[in-house]
Amino acid sequence: xxxxxxxxxxxxxxxxxxxxxxxxxxxxxxxxxxxxxxxxxxxxxxxxxxxxxxxxxxxxxxxxxxxxxxxxxxxxxxxxxxxxxxxxxxxxxxxxxxxxxxxxxxxxxxxxxxxxxxxxxxxxxxxxxxxxxxxxxxxxxxxxxxxxxxxxxxxxxxxxxxxxxxxxxxxxxxxxxxxxxxxxxxxxxxxxxxxxxxxxxxxxxxxxxxxxxxxxxxxxxxxxxxxxxxxxxxxxxxxxxxxxxxxxxxxxxxxxxxxxxxxxxxxxxxxxxxxxxxxxxxxxxxxxxxxxxxxxxxxxxxxxxxxxxxxxxxxxxxxxxxxxxxxxxxxxxxxxxxxxxxxxxxxxxxxxxxxxxxxxxxxxxxxxxxxxxxxxxxxxxxxxxxxxxxxxxxxxxxxxxxxxxxxxxxxxxxxxxxxxxxxxxxxxxxxxxxxxxxxxxxxxxxxxxxxxxxxxxxx
Amino acid sequence: xxxxxxxxxxxxxxxxxxxxxxxxxxxxxxxxxxxxxxxxxxxxxxxxxxxxxxxxxxxxxxxxxxxxxxxxxxxxxxxxxxxxxxxxxxxxxxxxxxxxxxxxxxxxxxxxxxxxxxxxxxxxxxxxxxxxxxxxxxxxxxxxxxxxxxxxxxxxxxxxxxxxxxxxxxxxxxxxxxxxxxxxxxxxxxxxxxxxxxxxxxxxxxxxxxxxxxxxxxxxxxxxxxxxxxxxxxxxxxxxxxxxxxxxxxxxxxxxxxxxxxxxxxxxxxxxxxxxxxxxxxxxxxxxxxxxxxxxxxxxxxxxxxxxxxxxxxxxxxxxxxxxxxxxxxxxxxxxxxxxxxxxxxxxxxxxxxxxxxxxxxxxxxxxxxxxxxxxxxxxxxxxxxxxxxxxxxxxxxxxxxxxxxxxxxxxxxxxxxxxxxxxxxxxxxxxxxxxxxxxxxxxxxxxxxxxxxxxxxx
Numbered sequence: 001x002x003x004x005x006x007x008x009x010x011x012x013x014x015x016x017x018x019x020x021x022x023x024x025x026x027x028x029x030x031x032x033x034x035x036x037x038x039x040x041x042x043x044x045x046x047x048x049x050x051x052x053x054x055x056x057x058x059x060x061x062x063x064x065x066x067x068x069x070x071x072x073x074x075x076x077x078x079x080x081x082x083x084x085x086x087x088x089x090x091x092x093x094x095x096x097x098x099x100x101x102x103x104x105x106x107x108x109x110x111x112x113x114x115x116x117x118x119x120x121x122x123x124x125x126x127x128x129x130x131x132x133x134x135x136x137x138x139x140x141x142x143x144x145x146x147x148x149x150x151x152x153x154x155x156x157x158x159x160x161x162x163x164x165x166x167x168x169x170x171x172x173x174x175x176x177x178x179x180x181x182x183x184x185x186x187x188x189x190x191x192x193x194x195x196x197x198x199x200x201x202x203x204x205x206x207x208x209x210x211x212x213x214x215x216x217x218x219x220x221x222x223x224x225x226x227x228x229x230x231x232x233x234x235x236x237x238x239x240x241x242x243x244x245x246x247x248x249x250x251x252x253x254x255x256x257x258x259x260x261x262x263x264x265x266x267x268x269x270x271x272x273x274x275x276x277x278x279x280x281x282x283x284x285x286x287x288x289x290x291x292x293x294x295x296x297x298x299x300x301x302x303x304x305x306x307x308x309x310x311x312x313x314x315x316x317x318x319x320x321x322x323x324x325x326x327x328x329x330x331x332x333x334x335x336x337x338x339x340x341x342x343x344x345x346x347x348x349x350x351x352x353x354x355x356x357x358x359x360x361x362x363x364x365x366x367x368x369x370x371x372x373x374x375x376x377x378x379x380x381x382x383x384x385x386x387x388x389x390x391x392x393x394x395x396x397x398x399x400x401x402x403x404x405x406x407x408x409x410x411x412x413x414x415x416x417x418x419x420x421x422x423x424x425x426x427x428x429x430x431x432x433x434x435x436x437x438x439x440x441x442x443x444x445x446x447x448x449x450x451x452x453x454x455x456x457x458x459x
Numbered sequence: 460x461x462x463x464x465x466x467x468x469x470x471x472x473x474x475x476x477x478x479x480x481x482x483x484x485x486x487x488x489x490x491x492x493x494x495x496x497x498x499x500x501x502x503x504x505x506x507x508x509x510x511x512x513x514x515x516x517x518x519x520x521x522x523x524x525x526x527x528x529x530x531x532x533x534x535x536x537x538x539x540x541x542x543x544x545x546x547x548x549x550x551x552x553x554x555x556x557x558x559x560x561x562x563x564x565x566x567x568x569x570x571x572x573x574x575x576x577x578x579x580x581x582x583x584x585x586x587x588x589x590x591x592x593x594x595x596x597x598x599x600x601x602x603x604x605x606x607x608x609x610x611x612x613x614x615x616x617x618x619x620x621x622x623x624x625x626x627x628x629x630x631x632x633x634x635x636x637x638x639x640x641x642x643x644x645x646x647x648x649x650x651x652x653x654x655x656x657x658x659x660x661x662x663x664x665x666x667x668x669x670x671x672x673x674x675x676x677x678x679x680x681x682x683x684x685x686x687x688x689x690x691x692x693x694x695x696x697x698x699x700x701x702x703x704x705x706x707x708x709x710x711x712x713x714x715x716x717x718x719x720x721x722x723x724x725x726x727x728x729x730x731x732x733x734x735x736x737x738x739x740x741x742x743x744x745x746x747x748x749x750x751x752x753x754x755x756x757x758x759x760x761x762x763x764x765x766x767x768x769x770x771x772x773x774x775x776x777x778x779x780x781x782x783x784x785x786x787x788x789x790x791x792x793x794x795x796x797x798x799x800x801x802x803x804x805x806x807x808x809x810x811x812x813x814x815x816x817x818x819x820x821x822x823x824x825x826x827x828x829x830x831x832x833x834x835x836x837x838x839x840x841x842x843x844x845x846x847x848x849x850x851x852x853x854x855x856x857x858x859x860x861x862x863x864x865x866x867x868x869x870x871x872x873x874x875x876x877x878x879x880x881x882x883x884x885x886x887x888x889x890x891x892x893x894x895x896x897x898x899x900x901x902x903x904x905x906x907x908x909x910x911x912x913x914x915x916x917x918x
Contacts (some may be wrong), residue, residue: 058698061700063693064693064696064697065576065702066577067579117524118523118524118525118526120526123888136894151646203664203888204889205663205664205665205666205883205884205887206663206664206666206749206884206887206888206889206891207664207665207666207889227638227891230749230888230891230893233891233893234523234750234891234892234893237519237523237892238523241520243524290665290689357525413731424664425664425665427665429582429665429689430663430664430665430666432665432692433692433693433696434688434689434693
């Protein structure tokens with residue numbers, strides 16, 4: 001039994017043991033057949049991914065020279081133009097962009113001053129989609145809560161007219177991010193005039209993390225910003241000591257008219273079934289801080305590089321292997337929606353998203369809704385990646401940009417990587433190229449290339 | 460043989476094995492005698508240090524409410540006044556301040572803009588004592604070097620008129636800090652108009668680190684600032700790609716007239732030999748970023764709390780046990796010099812400095828110049844700290860504030876703590892109270908209290 005199948009089996013858990021065992025036997029036979037057909041091309045793709053620096057250097061260029069690229073920004077336009085131009089140089093097929101109108105949120109100037117019990121400037125990052133404050137700012141007392149229960153217990157009497165700070169320690173991103181996403185409207189419902197949130201991260205060196213909020217349309221929109229772990233815990237201690245806390249929050253954030261942007265697409269056209277498509281991709285936009293190297297420069301470059309290497313090695317699969325650089329994942333996922341609409345008539349055999357960084361890959365997580373047949377197919381391919389330790393097929397996965405395809409019935413997966421440090425610099429000034437490990441990036445490219453190519457070529 | 464003596468012996472190395480063995484026997488006898496006399500009071504002090512939150516809470520207050528306290532700042536004055544007032548409340552003897560005139564450097568407004576090959580704001584912190592730029596800033600090309608050899612190899616032809624960036628990876632603080640301290644004048648000697656230095660730290664989340672520079676009086680003074688690891692490596696990659704790099708550096712830094720400050724002193728007066736003194740201390744000033752919680756709020760609070768607990772437990776040693784909060788360690792060590800002059804007539808039996816943070820303590824490092832007798836004495840006391848793992852007496856140690864006493868012949872030591880993360884936030888906005896571990900802080904207090912009290916009381 002190949003190691004990857006075993007790992008997948010374990011992660012499915014004992015409750016589905018009997019089913020998995022059956023599936024595993026089939027996979028094992030399938031894997032033997034796949035290995036017989038594809039071990040040679042897989043080895044070539046892995047070797048090329050680990051040796052060829054093109055994608056890694058492009059990620060450095062995107063980071064250093066183009067920088068961050070929020071929807072509506074000139075730098076996102078430059079990134080799109082650059083990617084198209086480079087893809088043409090790569091000799092890929094059908095290089096083009098597909099227009100998408102995207103939200104155009106701008107941060108503007110922003111500042112947070114602690115006025116009481118002592119005066120101090122506090123580092124902050126406004127949250128994406130937040131409304132701004134009046135020009136003179138909002139000056140109010142702060143009340144600190146550690147979770148939603150504390151907020152509700154305080155009630156309108158103690159929240160009205162206040163700035164609510166959510167000082168919730170990081171558990172998991174999925175769990176703790178609720179304070180950033182839903183915190184503003186939940187506080188506004190009780191009369192809060194603004195909200196602050198402790199940055200969604202396990203560690204900090206005085207580093208605020210931005211990210212989206214979601215306003216409940218039934219509640220007033222209040223300005224919302226993230227502050228550092230350091231500042232949040234300082235305010236929490238002040239409250240514990242019984243000190244009155246007052247701040248002045250100024251945010252110039254505002255939403256402009258929708259801007260024109262685009263998804264970027266390139267292919268190695270299928271030699272037999274060109275209308276059946278395997279998609280690899282990530283998102284080309286980023287937040288407006290740092291250089292979006294891990295989120296999601298790495299994802300677009302490992303997808304693109306995988307397709308480039310298939311082309312470069314002269315491999316032309318039966319079906320079309322496509323790279324898609326979606327726009328506007330961070331604050332709207334308009335790119336994903338537009339792609340789904342524009343390509344509704346095609347058959348998506350598989351769609352793989354890379355949007356969790358490009359640290360060491362373990363394999364892929366496949367959406368739990370995927371059919372047993374689709375799961376069997378990718379499980380038969382995964383053992384080709386055992387040599388680089390990326391042969392695990394996890395019980396769930398996907399990503400915001402492939403989800404619409406999943407809803408239409410396509411099997412979707414996410415590249416599964418070591419996320420130990422991903423949230424340390426996620427959505428911060430520290431998301432820069434120095435955080436990218438060359439070998440891990442190469443393994444991500446190899447994983448995408450082998451899974452993508454073989455999926456597109458399987459008889 | 461007590462464990463602490465064994466560790467000290469190992470750290471002295473095999474070359475002095477025969478000597479150490481002789482010394483160890485004497486220490487071992489000495490340690491037995493010390494244990495017989497002091498194990499009871501040591502246990503009480505350790506217990507109190509681990510249970511009593513007073514010092515820990517005061518460190519939180521100093522951090523949160525007074526904040527950073529650069530020489531000449533109003534917040535340093537507030538810290539001094541607060542410490543004196545609290546020490547009076549503690550009922551300590553001879554609570555007073557001793558006037559010290561200190562340099563008054565102010566940072567002013569500062570900014571760094573990358574102009575070519577792309578436009579971007581770059582985070583920076585001017586270096587302490589740096590001169591400023593003209594109001595319009597200095598606009599020049601950047602040349603990146605990784606060490607002084609590269610700088611010298613470039614020579615005046617390639618350095619003149621440029622901004623030199625030292626992109627030297629962190630090895631040890633002692634080794635790498637040379638680029639911050641001596642880099643400006645070494646570049647100025649070749650005609651550089653300003654210098655930048657990669658922050659002296661092993662890790663970064665886009666966090667610049669300030670600190671002192673030293674101008675060579677024979678060279679022109681050029682403005683100097685630290686940038687983040689992220690920014691330094693970005694500029695280095697630009698140079699590797701052959702891209703022209705231009706920046707505009709603006710710094711409003713300037714040196715004002717000397718300001719009045721003070722050392723803060725309090726004691727438990729000796730019952731038999733009050734003019735023989737054991738000093739525990741750290742520095743009350745800090746850089747003008749973060750809240751100086753580790754550097755050196757922790758050092759002053761663990762010294763002060765040690766003396767307070769001796770008093771609180773009703774222990775009155777033969778000799779005087781004194782806490783000194785030196786001023787101006789960071790940019791002048793004027794406090795240390797003034798203390799030495801003012802107290803030249805006293806006999807300093809021992810002086811212990813805590814200025815490496817208050818993470819888990821391992822024991823003490825004793826200056827290599829200390830007499831065998833002084834080393835024997837502290838080595839006989841150290842085993843009392845074996846229960847908290849702080850019984851090591853290292854072969855060297857001290858600190859900038861006790862060095863002048865050492866030069867006058869006093870035995871000096873530094874509290875030896877785990878420095879694994881100290882330089883992660885040293886001299887940054889991230890040096891805040893959340894980095895202080897309660898248990899480790901308590902162990903530091905216990906170490907200072909036991910070593911201080913027993914040294915002051917030994918017959």
